Amino acid sequence: MSVETKNVTISIEKAKISKIDQVDFDNLKFGSVYTDHMLVCDYRNGAWQAPKIMPYQSIALDPSAKVFHYGQAIFEGMKAYKDDKGDIFLFRPLENQKRLNISAKRLAIPELPEDIFMEGLTTLLQLDSDFIPTQEGSSLYIRPFMFASGNGFHASPADEYKFIIACAPSGSYFSGKVKVLIEQTYSRSANGGVGFAKAGGNYAGQFYPTQLAIEKGYNQVIWTDDTEHEFIEEAGAMNIFVRINDTLITGPTSDRILDGITRKSILEIAKDHNIPTEVRKITVTEVVNAAKDGSLKEMFGAGTAAVISPIAAFGYKGTDYDLPELENSYATKLKKLITDIQYNKSEDKYGWRYKVNI
Numbered sequence: 001m002s003v004e005t006k007n008v009t010i011s012i013e014k015a016k017i018s019k020i021d022q023v024d025f026d027n028l029k030f031g032s033v034y035t036d037h038m039l040v041c042d043y044r045n046g047a048w049q050a051p052k053i054m055p056y057q058s059i060a061l062d063p064s065a066k067v068f069h070y071g072q073a074i075f076e077g078m079k080a081y082k083d084d085k086g087d088i089f090l091f092r093p094l095e096n097q098k099r100l101n102i103s104a105k106r107l108a109i110p111e112l113p114e115d116i117f118m119e120g121l122t123t124l125l126q127l128d129s130d131f132i133p134t135q136e137g138s139s140l141y142i143r144p145f146m147f148a149s150g151n152g153f154h155a156s157p158a159d160e161y162k163f164i165i166a167c168a169p170s171g172s173y174f175s176g177k178v179k180v181l182i183e184q185t186y187s188r189s190a191n192g193g194v195g196f197a198k199a200g201g202n203y204a205g206q207f208y209p210t211q212l213a214i215e216k217g218y219n220q221v222i223w224t225d226d227t228e229h230e231f232i233e234e235a236g237a238m239n240i241f242v243r244i245n246d247t248l249i250t251g252p253t254s255d256r257i258l259d260g261i262t263r264k265s266i267l268e269i270a271k272d273h274n275i276p277t278e279v280r281k282i283t284v285t286e287v288v289n290a291a292k293d294g295s296l297k298e299m300f301g302a303g304t305a306a307v308i309s310p311i312a313a314f315g316y317k318g319t320d321y322d323l324p325e326l327e328n329s330y331a332t333k334l335k336k337l338i339t340d341i342q343y344n345k346s347e348d349k350y351g352w353r354y355k356v357n358i
């Protein structure tokens with residue numbers, strides 16, 4: 001069977017047996033069970049081929065596939081939400097599509113046409129729509145990714161690639177506030193590097209410093225700039241916001257700071273709710289001083305997976321600084337405002353919600 005969408009013909013092989021009965025929707029973890037189908041699109045002979053939807057399955061690769069040796073791999077993270085009428089929505093999906101290609105370009109991976117991404121994704125969601133959970137805070141986590149499947153030990157871009165979309169019904173990313181360590185030795189990114197891209201290797205490079213932080217009793221690392229470790233840049237794999245008095249501050253995007261969709265949505269929503277915002281560099285010194293004099297009210301991470309992840313305390317050069325428990329935190333307020341738009345619980349004056357027809 002195949003479907004012809006507006007611009008793309010997608011062949012479909014349906015799963016013979018659905019796995020849906022094995023999914024415990026009331027106890028979902030994050031991204032660890034998968035839907036019945038996946039979308040696969042191959043790049044070969046200099047062109048992206050017709051996409052295929054097939055049963056979720058393992059893929060075979062040659063041991064010399066360049067992804068294993070040179071890490072030519074990128075990904076995206078997005079979610080599908082179901083409202084109480086059963087309607088399905090994405091949140092600013094074209095931003096993910098554009099960013100995938102920004103990452104692709106930096107890693108010398110051929111860019112993927114928008115219609116393959118969008119029509120492939122919506123067709124996949126139509127097939128697997130029963131997997132989109134409706135429990136509070138749950139959603140279908142969507143993982144589009146691209147990697148070098150072409151062979152050869154030569155250190156150069158591959159001649160073949162795969163674009164895949166896999167989906168996982170997921171509960172909320174994590175609950176509870178985190179304790180973070182302001183990193184003074186390692187960096188996740190550098191000027192001229194690939195920190196702005198969702199390149200797989202960026203995350204592999206974070207694992208070891210994060211393990212060290214966990215051994216010291218922290219949950220996560222706050223990344224600082226690679227030269228002086230004096231500017232606050234990201235919170236793990238999330239953008240970071242700092243509230244000093246009533247002003248909400250986040251760093252400007254750059255080679256080193258990823259242009260998060262949650263980050264820019266929060267900035268717009270905050271402005272519309274009369275929260276003073278600043279986009280500027282944040283120094284470690286000012287955050288430490290603000291923690292000492294009580295003007296540091298909140299810190300939180302922002303990203304698709306966790307939406308907003310409040311920070312309870314941070315460690316810096318051997319001292320821990322606790323953040324206050326606030327009655328009316330920006331984190332709580334902004335999380336509700338953004339998730340209400342995502343789950344179709346409030347008006348979306350921005351046009352961010354994208355309805356998937358089923």
Ligand SMILES: *Cc1c(COP(=O)(O)O)cnc(C)c1O
Pocket residue numbers: 077198234236237238239258259260261262263302303304305
């Ligand atoms: C994906 C990501 C973010 C958040 O981006 P969203 O579009 O909001 O999900 C922030 N920082 C890093 C390093 C990321 O990889």
